[in-house]
Amino acid sequence: MVNFLVRLFVKNSEQTHLPEVRSRYGVLSGGVGIALNLCLFAAKFLAGLLASSIAITADAFNNLSDAGSSVVTLVGFRMACAPADSEHPFGHGRIEYVSGLAVSVAILLVGVELGKSSVEKILHPEAIQFSTLSMGILAVSVAVKLWMCWFNRSLGNRIGSTAMRATAMDSLTDAVATAAVAAGTVIGHLSGLLLDGWIGLLVAAFILYTGYHTAKDSLSPLLGQTPDPEFVEQIAQTVMKHDEVIGMHDLIVHDYGPGRRMISLHAEMPCTMDVLVMHDATDLLELELRHKFNCEVTIHMDPIEVNNQAITEMRKRLIELVQGIDPVLSIHDFRMVWGKSHTNLIFDLLVPYQFPMTNAEVSKLVQERVRQMEDGQYFAVVKVEQAFV
Incomplete structure (x- = not known):
């Protein structure tokens, strides 16, 4: 079914790096979500009225909010494919991340409202009217939501979209919530226990948990997360296969939205x-x-001295020295300046984030270790940098 819909509505579906193709995927996801969620809202609202159940009614309005989330997804993808302009020279691709965050906020709001309604139901319990029609509607709803989860996850994996993955998780929480509501209704009918409010509270907690994680996943690229290690490795392999390049450092990947990345790096050459x-x-x-x-x-371009034996040997000794402090440390941009009384070793020291020592502490330690070489003949001039990958 997914392949059929993609072939029908997404032209050039394989070229997922193109903004206009991503937009078509977004429109497909949003359109399907709006149609199915509106149908589920109407059906569940009827089921809630028949059963006099706050949990079923709340679940119905959850689907109505999902329809709104699908509108956000659709509009977000349409806006994200807008071309660059004078105010946004790197395009509008990050709007896709914003739409994913908006969906996550909608999930959290539904969880809060369902939690409030469930507490009221616990404090003032009412018997639920069991209805075969209501149970049938809930069973169909679970099946539809599971299919929507699979559908949006499939689309999201095809184009690497956090917004669609958030929508998929939203559908999964809906399926779990509806299944829990149905189970509580059946148990209550058979045992006489008034579980409607408690089931609703458990569902609300699950929705809030999912909303938190989807919001975190959507917010991370907006804040500027580290790039995918596999992507970094592919860049390094491409750069280092060139005979002119003998080293690479200071790689930075700027993400301005899916398919809108900027790479900067330093390539060392003789x-x-x-x-x-x-x-x-x-x-x-x-x-x-x-x-x-x-x-x-x-x-x-970083020109590197390769024919001076003294510099080559000292670079090796210095690498061993810093990695003796911690194997995660590395150096680049190394050069030597000879003087009458001493020699300066000038280099950049690459230190990862969350390193147990401060920049000042590790710099001081390296300088002390260098001073211990050759009876104080060498002085280290260290510039500490953090790794961006």
């Missing part, structure tokens, strides 16, 4: 190369990365 050859190699590498990963690329 300083003995002609500067025009280095520049040409850098241009070709930028072009390859741009074509391969569909992103903007800026590369800075």
Whole structure:
């Protein structure tokens, strides 16, 4: 069914990196969600009236809010494919993340309201009128919501969309909530226990838990999360396969929305190369990365001394020194400046986030270890940097 709908409504469905194709996927997801959720709202609202159940009625309005969330998803994808302009030179792709966050907020609001209604029902319990029609409606609703979860997850995985994955999780929570409501109704009918409010409270807690995690997943790329390690490895492999490049560092991936990434990095090249050859190699590498990963690329050339035996040996010793402190530490942009009384070792020290020492502490420790080399002949001039990947 998913493949059929994609073929029917999404032109060029395989080119998921294109904003207009992502927009078509978003319209498909939103349109299906609006239609099915409105149908479920009407059916569950009728079931809630027949059974006099606050849990079923609340579940019905949950579906109505889901229809609103589908509208947000649809509009979000349409706005995200808008072209760049003078005020937004990198496009509007992050609106897709915002729409996912809006869906998450809707999930949280439904959880809060359902929790309040459930507490009222616990304090003032009422008998539920068992209805075969109501149970049938709830059973169909669970099946529909499970299909919607699978449908949106399939679309979300195809295009790597956090918004669609949030919608899929919303559908899953709905299925669980409706199943719990149905189970509570049946148990209450058979045992005489008034479980409607308690079941509603458990469902509300589950909805709030899901809303929190979907909100976290949607908010993370807006704040600027670390890139996918596999993506970083692919970039490194592409860069390092070029003979002119002997090292790479300071890789930064800026995410302006799905399919709208910008890469910047420093490529180390032998300083003995002609500067025009280095520049040409850098241009070709930028072009390859741009074509391969569909992103903007800026590369800075770092000329590295490769023929000076003293510098090469000292670089190796310095790498061993910092990794002796902790294997996660590394250096780059190394150079030596000789003087009459001492020699300066100038380099950047790469320190990961959450390192147990402060930047000042690790810098001081490295400087002390360097001073212990060769009877104080060497001084370390350290610039501490954090890793962005």
